[in-house]
Amino acid sequence: MDEDEEIPQEFQTNLKCPSCGEDLYLIFYNTQIAYEEGVSIETYYCKSCLFKQSAVAPMERRDPVRTTLKLRSQDDLRVVVYRSTEAVLQIPEIEAEVLPGKSATGEITTVEGILSRILEKLDIIGEDAEDPEKMEKIRNVLEGILNGNAPEMTMIIEDPSGKSRINSSRASRVKLGP
Ligand SMILES: [Zn+2]
Structure with missing residues (x-):
């Protein structure tokens, strides 16, 4: 497996879903995108109503x-x-x-x-x-x-x-x- 790849990890957060108020979960991983620098990709999602938001942030x-x-x-x-x-x-x-x-x-x-x-x-x-x-x-x-x-x-x-x-x-x- 590529050293730059991490296995995505899932966390329950104490942030509340903006749609229904349930706890949001976070999937977080670091990766490389071709012709880009390393980035971390963070996706918040709600298991109740399927609300989802992602953010991509460069690490360098x-x-x-x-x-x-x-x-x-x-x-x-x-x-x-x-x-x-x-x-x-x-x-x-x-x-x-x-x-x-x-x-x-x-x-x-x-x-x-x-x-x-x-x-x-x-x-x-x-x-x-x-x-x-x-x-x-x-x-x-x-x-x-x-x-x-x-x-x-x-x-x-x-x-x-x-x-x-x-x-x-x-x-x-x-x-x-x-
Ligand atoms: Zn929700």
Whole structure:
């Protein structure tokens, strides 16, 4: 067997299916694609309703990239996002910024997962904030998006390693030159 091939592994995750709320399963494997570098292929799927989302992420470093997605509707909440360990995520309309985590591996999540986490952080920062009115405004906007009534927003991921992905055909990728 080729050394570069791994046997696909299946895990039960604690992510919930966006369609029916059951636990999602993850199939994960690393492979080589002809004329491409090594990639890891990650597929989330639901055994109850057969919801499925895949992400393909390169394992090697690439050129720095900025990926942008306009969030327009609740459908965008289900878009799968791969955030590498170096990615900085921004939503300029609410001045939100999520810096790289301490995790050694990248994270696969959804737009909804990212927005929910920003909301949770707001709760933690909460009363210590210098400008409670601004916090309240950001909270209202985020809850608005999650409930499907909010103005258009922009999700930007800047990644020096070029590995991050927003898994939507409407996402635009721009190389960041030196
Ligand atoms: Zn389901």
